[in-house]
Amino acid sequence: MLFPTIEFGFFFxxxxxxxxxxxxxxxxxxxxxxxxxxxxYASWNPKFVLLILAIGSISxxxxxxxxxxxxxxxxxxxxxxxxxxxxxxxxxxKYLDFIAAQFYSLSNWIGVPVPEVFVxxxxxxxxxxxxxxxxxxxxxxxxxxxxxxxxxLDIFLYISFFPHLVAGPIVRANDFLPQLEAPADTRGISLDxxxxxxxxxxxxxxxxxxxxxxxLVDPVFTxxxxxxxxxxxxxxYGYAVQIYADFSGYTDIAIGIAALLGYRFPQNFNQPxxxxxxxxxxxRWHITLSNWxxxxxxxxxxxxxxxxxxxxxxxxxxxxxxxLWHGANWTFLIWGFLHGxxxxxxxGLRQTQTVARLQRNPLARAAAWAATFHFVCFxxxxxxxxxxxxxxxxxxxxxxxNGAAGTAPWIVFPxxxxxxxxxxxxxxxxxxxxxxxxxxxxxxxxxxNFVLLYGLLVMAPSRSAPFIYFQF
Amino acid sequence: MKQRTCDTPRDWAVVVYSVLGLAxxxxxxxVLDFLEERNGGGWLAAPVQVMRAFDRASGAIGLSEVGAxxxxxxxxxFEQDASQ
Numbered sequence: 001m002l003f004p005t006i007e008f009g010f011f012f013x014x015x016x017x018x019x020x021x022x023x024x025x026x027x028x029x030x031x032x033x034x035x036x037x038x039x040x041y042a043s044w045n046p047k048f049v050l051l052i053l054a055i056g057s058i059s060x061x062x063x064x065x066x067x068x069x070x071x072x073x074x075x076x077x078x079x080x081x082x083x084x085x086x087x088x089x090x091x092x093x094k095y096l097d098f099i100a101a102q103f104y105s106l107s108n109w110i111g112v113p114v115p116e117v118f119v120x121x122x123x124x125x126x127x128x129x130x131x132x133x134x135x136x137x138x139x140x141x142x143x144x145x146x147x148x149x150x151x152x153l154d155i156f157l158y159i160s161f162f163p164h165l166v167a168g169p170i171v172r173a174n175d176f177l178p179q180l181e182a183p184a185d186t187r188g189i190s191l192d193x194x195x196x197x198x199x200x201x202x203x204x205x206x207x208x209x210x211x212x213x214x215x216l217v218d219p220v221f222t223x224x225x226x227x228x229x230x231x232x233x234x235x236x237y238g239y240a241v242q243i244y245a246d247f248s249g250y251t252d253i254a255i256g257i258a259a260l261l262g263y264r265f266p267q268n269f270n271q272p273x274x275x276x277x278x279x280x281x282x283x284r285w286h287i288t289l290s291n292w293x294x295x296x297x298x299x300x301x302x303x304x305x306x307x308x309x310x311x312x313x314x315x316x317x318x319x320x321x322x323x324l325w326h327g328a329n330w331t332f333l334i335w336g337f338l339h340g341x342x343x344x345x346x347x348g349l350r351q352t353q354t355v356a357r358l359q360r361n362p363l364a365r366a367a368a369w370a371a372t373f374h375f376v377c378f379x380x381x382x383x384x385x386x387x388x389x390x391x392x393x394x395x396x397x398x399x400x401x402n403g404a405a406g407t408a409p410w411i412v413f414p415x416x417x418x419x420x421x422x423x424x425x426x427x428x429x430x431x432x433x434x435x436x437x438x439x440x441x442x443x444x445x446x447x448x449n450f451v452l453l454y455g456l457l458v459m460a461p462s463r464s465a466p467f468i469y470f471q472f
Numbered sequence: 473m474k475q476r477t478c479d480t481p482r483d484w485a486v487v488v489y490s491v492l493g494l495a496x497x498x499x500x501x502x503v504l505d506f507l508e509e510r511n512g513g514g515w516l517a518a519p520v521q522v523m524r525a526f527d528r529a530s531g532a533i534g535l536s537e538v539g540a541x542x543x544x545x546x547x548x549x550f551e552q553d554a555s556q
Contacts, residue, residue, distance in 0.1 A: 006506045013492060020481035191484050195491075211550050260488070411550055442483070446490045453495050458542045461550075462502075 001043040002466060003253045004206050011040065012257065015162075019184070019261050026183045030153050033161065033261070040162040041125070048124040051089070056156040058085050059134040063141045063155065067148035075142055082138040086131045093127050098328030126166045128325060132292055133159050137173035139296055146174040154180045163258040167469035169251050169268040170288035176263070184262025192445055193434025194259040199452045200430065201252030204422070205467070206460040208415050209246035212238045214461075216412045221384050224394040230406035232397050238412055239384050240377045241419030243468055244272065247286070248422075250467045273376070273423045276359075276368045278342040279350070281376060293322050304347070311347065316340040326383070331391060335383045342375055499539050500527040 001008050015036050022029040042049050062082025066075045091099075107114045137158065141148045149155055154177055164171050220227050220235035227235070251268040258265045268288050275281035282290045298318040304311040316337070323336015349355045358364035385391035437445050496503050504523040507516050530536040 006503055009492065013489070016488060017485070020485065023481055186479055186481055186484055191487060195487075215550065260484070442486060442490075445487050446494070449487065449491045450494045453491060454498060454539075457495060457499055458539065459546050461547070 001040055003250065003257075004202055004460070007043075011036070016260060023185075023262075024183050026180075027153070029184070030157055030180060034153060034157045037157065037160040037162040037165060041160065041165060044125045045122070051124055051127070052130060052160045053156070055086065055089065055130050055134050056152070056159045058082055059137050059159060060149070060152045060155040062138045063148040064150075066138055066142040068141075068144050079138060079142040083135055086134050086138075090127060090131045093121055093123055095324075095328045096121060129165065129168055129170065130159055132170050132289075133173070135296060136170070136292065140172070140174055146177070149173075149177055151180075161258070161263075163254040163261075163263075164265060167247070167250050167254070167467055168286075168288055169254065169265055170292050171265055175266065179263050186262065189259050189262065189264070190431075190434045190438050191260070192437035192449070193431055194256040195449050196430050196434050196437075196452075197252045197259075198256035199449070199456060201249040201256065202456055202460075204245035204249030204252070206249075206456065208418050209242045209249060209468075210461055212242040212245070212412060212415050212419075215409050215415075217242050217384070221386070221390065221394070224390060224397050225402055226404060227397060227402060228404040228406045229398055229401040231404070231408050232394060234408045234412065234416070236377050236381055236394075236398075237416055239380050240273070240373075241416050243380065243384075244269070245419055245422075246468045250469060271423045271427060273373055273420075274369070275372050275376075276365055277346050277350070277372055278339065278375065279346045281372060282339075282343070289322070293318050297321065308348075312344050315343045315347065319343060330388050331382045331385050334388070334391075335379050338375075338379045338382065342379075497526060497530055498535050500530045500536055501540070 001011060015033070018032050018036070019029055022032060038049050038052065041052060059082070062078045062085075065078030066082065068075075070078070104114065137155070140146050149158075157180060158171070158173055158176050161171075161176075216231075216238045217235055220231055221239070224232060224235075248269040255265045255268070266288055268286060270284040270287065272281055272285035275284050298314055301314040301317060302310050303314060317340075319340030320333060320336040323332045323334070323339070326332045326335075358368075381394050382391050385394060437448060440448075500523060504520070504527050507520045507523055510516055511520050527536065
C-alpha cells in the first residue's frame with residue numbers, strides 16, 4: 001500500500017476516524033493503531049507480519065533484560081544477543097545471496113569451484129528500518145538513556161507504526177515511547193502546517209519525482225550508451241532532484257500523517273543541496289540515518305577521540321557500511337566509499353586555519369557549495385546505476401558523448417527548477433503559512449487545502465511508482 | 473495571531489473529511505473504478521452505488537469533465553497517457 005494511492009486514502013480516512021474516536025482510551029487506541037499498522041504491512045506480504053512480531057519480541061525481551069535495574073553482565077549479554085539477532089535477521093534477508101555470490105566468484109577465481117546454492121530469499125519491505133529501530137531501542141536502554149518499556153504493545157507499535165514503517169524517518173525510542181504513554185492530543189500540533197507538509201510531499205513525489213523518472217532518469221540509466229553527454233549530464237542532475245523529491249516527499253507525508261494522528265516525528269531533510277561541504281550535506285540529508293550511524297556505529301568505534309588515523313578508519317567504516325545498508329551491490333559500496341573519503345577530506349580541511357578564513361569569503365563559499373553539489377551528483381551516479389558496468393558506461397558517455405543527439409524533453413527543466421526551488425525557499429515558510437491558516441475560519445482552511453489537493457490531482461499521473469527507499 | 477479554530481479532533485475531522493470528500497466529488501472516476509475492481513463478490517455493492525450517484529451528480533454539474541480535461545491536458549504536456 002503506497003501513500004499516494006486511493007487504497008491508502010481509504011486506509012487513512014478509516015485510521016484517522018478510529019484513532020480520534022478512542023482518543024481518551026489510550027490502550028485501545030494503541031491496540032487499534034498496532035492492528036492497522038500490521039494490516040498496512042500485510043498488504044505487501046502477510047507472512048512477513050511474523051517478522052515484525054519477531055523483531056518486536058526481540059526488542060522487548062532484550063530491552064527488559066538490558067535495563068539499568070539488572071546486573072551488569074545480564075545487561076551486556078542482552079545488548080549483545082539483541083543486536084546480534086537483529087543483525088542476523090538483516091544479513092539473512094538482505095545480504096546472504098550477495099555474500100554467497102561473492103564466495104562462488106572467489107572460489108571459481110582461485111580454481112576451486114563449489115556447487116552454487118542460492119536460497120533466493122524475498123527481501124521483506126522495510127527490514128532495515130525495523131532493525132534500526134530495534135537496535136536503537138535496545139542500545140538506548142542499555143546505555144541508560146531511557147528505561148525499558150514495560151508495555152510490549154508500545155514496543156510493537158514503536159517498531160511497526162505505519163507512517164515510519166516502510167522508509168523512516170528513523171524515530172528514536174526515547175522520543176516516541178513517551179508520546180505513547182499519554183493520550184494523543186491535537187493541542188500543540190498545527191493541522192494546516194501538517195496538511196501543507198503532506199500535500200507538498202505528495203507534489204514532490206507524484207509530480208517532480210515521478211515525471212523526472214519517467215521522462216529522463218529511468219531511460220538514461222537503463223542504457224547510458226544510447227545518450228549524449230547533454231542527456232547524461234541532465235540525467236545526473238535530474239536524479240539528484242528525483243531522489244530528493246522522492247525520499248523527502250515520503251518522509252514529509254510520513255511526518256504529516258503521524259502528526260494528524262497526534263504523534264511527532266523528527267525532521268529528516270533540511271535543504272541538503274545547500275550544503276557547503278560533505279559533512280554539512282550529511283547533517284542535512286536523511287538526518288535520522290546520519291544520526292543513527294553516528295550514535296550507534298561511528299561513536300562506538302571510537303569517533304574522533306583516538307587520533308587522526310582512527311578517525312579516518314571510523315569514518316570510512318561508517319560510510320562504507322552506510323552504503324552497504326542501502327543494498328547488497330558494489331555500486332552502493334563505492335557510493336559509501338566515495339562519501340567516506342570525502343568526509344575524511346572535509347574533516348581534515350576543517351582542522352586548518354586557511355579553511356576557517358575562507359569560510360568567511362562569499363566566493364570561496366560559493367565554490368565550496370558548487371564542489372559539494374557536484375560531488376554529491378557524481379556519487380549519485382553509482383547509487384542509481386543498476387551495476388558497475390552501467391555506471392562505467394554512464395561516466396564513459398560523459399567523456400565521449402556517444403555520438404548521440406540530445407533528447408531530454410523540455411518538461412524536465414521546469415521539474416528540475418522546481419526541485420531547486422525547494423532548496424532556496426525559506427525553511428520555515430510552511431510553518432508560517434500553516435500557522436496563518438490555523439487562525440482562519442473553517443471555510444478558508446478547507447478551501448485552501450482543497451485547491452492545493454485539486455491542483456495536485458490534476459498534475460499527478462494515474463499510477464505512482466514505488467518510493468525509491470522502499471527497496472532499502 | 474488569532475486563536476486557532478481547529479484545536480479539537482472533531483474540528484480536525486471536519487477539515488480533513490471535507491477536503492477528501494470534495495476531492496472525491498471532483499474526481500469520482502478513480503474511486504469508482506477502485507471500488508468496482510474490488511467488487512467481484514458484490515460485497516461492495518452499496519459503496520459502489522453511492523459512488524455512482526456521486527459520479528452522476530459530479531457529471532451533471534460538469535465537475536468530473538473539467539477535472540478529466542485538465543488531467544488530460546496536463547498529461548499531454550508530459551507525453552503521458554492519462555488513461556494508464
